[in-house]
Amino acid sequence: MAKLRGRGIAAVNYPTGMNLGGDPSQALIHATTTGNFVVTLSSVDLGQGLRTIMTQITAEVLGIAPEAVMIDTADTDTGPHCMGTFASRTTHRVGNAIIMAATEARKVLLDVAGEELEVAPEDLETDGTGRIVVKGVPGKSISVQDAALAAHFKHGRTISGRGIYLKPRSYPDFETGAMDPDSCQAHACTIAEVEVDTETGDVRVLKLISAYEIGRAINPMMVEQQIVGGSWMGMSHALYETTEPYYPNRAHGPVDFLGYLMPGPADIPEYDAVILERPSTNGPFGAKGIGEMTANSPIPAIANAIFDACGARIDDLPITPEKVLRALDAAALAAQP
Numbered sequence: 001m002a003k004l005r006g007r008g009i010a011a012v013n014y015p016t017g018m019n020l021g022g023d024p025s026q027a028l029i030h031a032t033t034t035g036n037f038v039v040t041l042s043s044v045d046l047g048q049g050l051r052t053i054m055t056q057i058t059a060e061v062l063g064i065a066p067e068a069v070m071i072d073t074a075d076t077d078t079g080p081h082c083m084g085t086f087a088s089r090t091t092h093r094v095g096n097a098i099i100m101a102a103t104e105a106r107k108v109l110l111d112v113a114g115e116e117l118e119v120a121p122e123d124l125e126t127d128g129t130g131r132i133v134v135k136g137v138p139g140k141s142i143s144v145q146d147a148a149l150a151a152h153f154k155h156g157r158t159i160s161g162r163g164i165y166l167k168p169r170s171y172p173d174f175e176t177g178a179m180d181p182d183s184c185q186a187h188a189c190t191i192a193e194v195e196v197d198t199e200t201g202d203v204r205v206l207k208l209i210s211a212y213e214i215g216r217a218i219n220p221m222m223v224e225q226q227i228v229g230g231s232w233m234g235m236s237h238a239l240y241e242t243t244e245p246y247y248p249n250r251a252h253g254p255v256d257f258l259g260y261l262m263p264g265p266a267d268i269p270e271y272d273a274v275i276l277e278r279p280s281t282n283g284p285f286g287a288k289g290i291g292e293m294t295a296n297s298p299i300p301a302i303a304n305a306i307f308d309a310c311g312a313r314i315d316d317l318p319i320t321p322e323k324v325l326r327a328l329d330a331a332a333l334a335a336q337p
Contacts, residue, residue: 006309035145088289100163109169201321230294
């Protein structure tokens with residue numbers, strides 16, 4: 001009996017958005033009298049950082065400070081339409097909708113500022129700090145707040161914008177099977193290093209090394225955090241998590257998180273990840289989607305590493321010590337003359 005080490009690799013490509021398209025999302029933007037901009041969405045932040053990413057996109061398009069943006073994730077009764085937070089679609093779909101809405105609101109903002117400064121709107125630009133300046137004449141400017149006040153109380157105009165992003169639904173050609181299945185594809189590759197105890201069947205993940213091609217990382221730090229969290233989840237799916245350990249006999253199924261197995265602090269492996277940027281042609285600033293796929297490639301990579309370490313090929317999750325020992329026994333029996 002020994003502790004054997006192995007290395008496995010797995011790659012995945014992941015489509016952004018709903019299969020075959022047809023999943024629109026809307027965004028509404030309006031300025032308050034104080035020069036802040038409220039972005040109204042029905043998209044839900046599940047912890048993936050939607051509010052931060054949408055704030056960045058809004059501020060970039062409007063040319064204002066992120067602190068002047070307020071994200072209002074209303075609800076499905078009162079907010080604009082959204083198909084939902086799934087399919088790694090939020091940054092792509094909602095981000096595009098926000099770009100449309102912010103572009104429309106920016107036009108009105110510059111129109112009002114142009115009237116106040118007595119210049120053509122095309123001669124104006126925002127400086128990213130809360131001021132609208134005349135190109136080539138830095139001393140001639142107006143604050144975004146003053147422009148918003150003038151719009152409300154002097155010109156009777158609403159600084160607002162609407163946006164909706166829809167990838168048209170693609171229907172397969174029944175003769176050829178031709179279709180346009182997704183908006184763009186993100187890619188990932190993971191190398192897993194494991195240690196397998198052939199006496200107990202215990203598997204310890206030592207290291208997970210990944211490369212992710214995600215179009216454009218709107219917020220690189222949050223992307224890295226998502227990769228680490230997804231790697232943990234992938235390891236958890238591969239080795240621990242199950243609601244029905246002896247299905248169809250449910251007598252021993254977990255009923256709370258005290259009995260539901262997940263990796264603890266002592267089980268966390270070493271992580272290393274590289275982010276590759278190959279901007280998409282239709283994503284907001286080139287972004288694709290990264291959400292769900294961060295948990296995908298670690299799973300088969302760990303399974304392949306176990307096989308490399310001890311020759312046990314297991315394709316039923318989770319890969320428990322019992323399954324490892326049974327696979328080792330089966331392999332030893334098959335090797336007998």
